[in-house]
Amino acid sequence: MDVNFELYKIFYLAAKSESFSSASRKLFISQSAVSQSVKHLEDKLGAKLFTRKGKQMVLTNEGVLLLTHVEQAYNFIKTAEHKILEIQNMDAGEIRIGASDTVCRYHLVPYLEKFNTLYPKIKIHVINRTSSQILNLLKNGIVDFGIVTLPVEDDDISVSEFMNVQDIFVASDKYSDLMNISIDLRDITCYPLLMLEKNSSTRRNLDIYFRSIGVLITPEIELESVDLLVDFAKIGLGVACVLKESAMDALCKKEIFEVQTKEKLPERKLGIISMKSVPLSKASTKFMEFIPNR
Known part of the structure; x- marks a missing residue:
């Protein structure tokens, strides 16, 4: 069954307010549009969802059942929107980095410290592996990006220089x-x-x-x-x-x-690698801004 999700939204607000007029004001549409949308949903589902009781629109048994599930879905969507907003504001999220123990200890720690100070709510996961192992972790989606010894010759991998070491x-x-x-x-x-x-x-x-x-x-x-x-x-x-x-x-x-x-x-060149086909998260992109000369 193909039902427009906008119809469920209109139904949800009408059911919660027990009023088509109240739902219309929240949705910035006419009361007639609310009524028509509910009727359209009822036709799609083959069930009566509301009955009038005085000036109130009261849910039928089928309407109560539908509201139970729609409300849960609606809350999930609102939660997802909130979490996405948190991520965009750097109040949530994570970065997953692949790097050798040596790179972490002697080159990466200062950047991690600075990033964590400014964005303490972002979780940082570091996986210590060799360069070849980090490349495999990246391709399998285990890390967002890695710091490895160059060269890396792979058409699917984006490479930028990190620093030279001696x-x-x-x-x-x-x-x-x-x-x-x-x-x-x-x-x-x-x-x-x-x-x-x-x-x-x-x-x-x-x-x-x-x-x-x-x-x-x-x-x-x-x-x-x-x-x-x-x-x-x-x-x-x-x-x-x-x-x-x-x-x-x-x-x-x-x-x-x-x-x-x-x-x-x-001198050896260290580079930062990521998948060309996978956009970096907001947190990973922000972390990259801490690294000079990229």
Whole structure:
């Protein structure tokens, strides 16, 4: 049965006010239009909905039954309208972000803090995964956007640059022969290397770079966590390749030192990815405004 929802709205207001004239004033239409609409609805449903009792329009049993369900639907719609208004006013909503633990810890936290201060009612969900896993989360609708290591080559994905980051080599004084000198990058392979696991985008990019200069790297230890790489370097297990920001605290405390190389490792680009076919929510769009140089 195809019934115009506007008819249910007119019926609802007429039933609640028990008056066609009162409903007409609320709807800014004539009393005759209300009467005709109710008659049209009755014809569609094949049931009498109102009966006149003096000056009042009283619901029949069928009318009472219909009102019970229409009122619930009407309230659901009003609630939905209210929630949408809250979202538009940033009084409700959520953002779902995919990012690695390292990106969250050293680059994302300041933006999250500022956003949360201004919009405390917006829920923030962060899922820590590798870049390739974040891409899958995005495609499956689990996150709204992700921050990953570039490049990302996918026609369905929108990519914008976030920032450049620098990887460095660090070691403890166990490798004091590397202090205060600058060595050829190829010679770094003479030492036990501590690196991220092969399934990370960072490691894959480093492998590609080393192969481009004719160097095959075989790490002594591979880990998932950059912070663990720093910890392992501090206790002398090898020379670690880490994000510069992750090593700053230990460098300042002189627990480790930066191994200087004649050829600097290339900077890595971090980017923000989202689905081209899925518009970002109001909250996600607002969060993007906090990120400069996009």
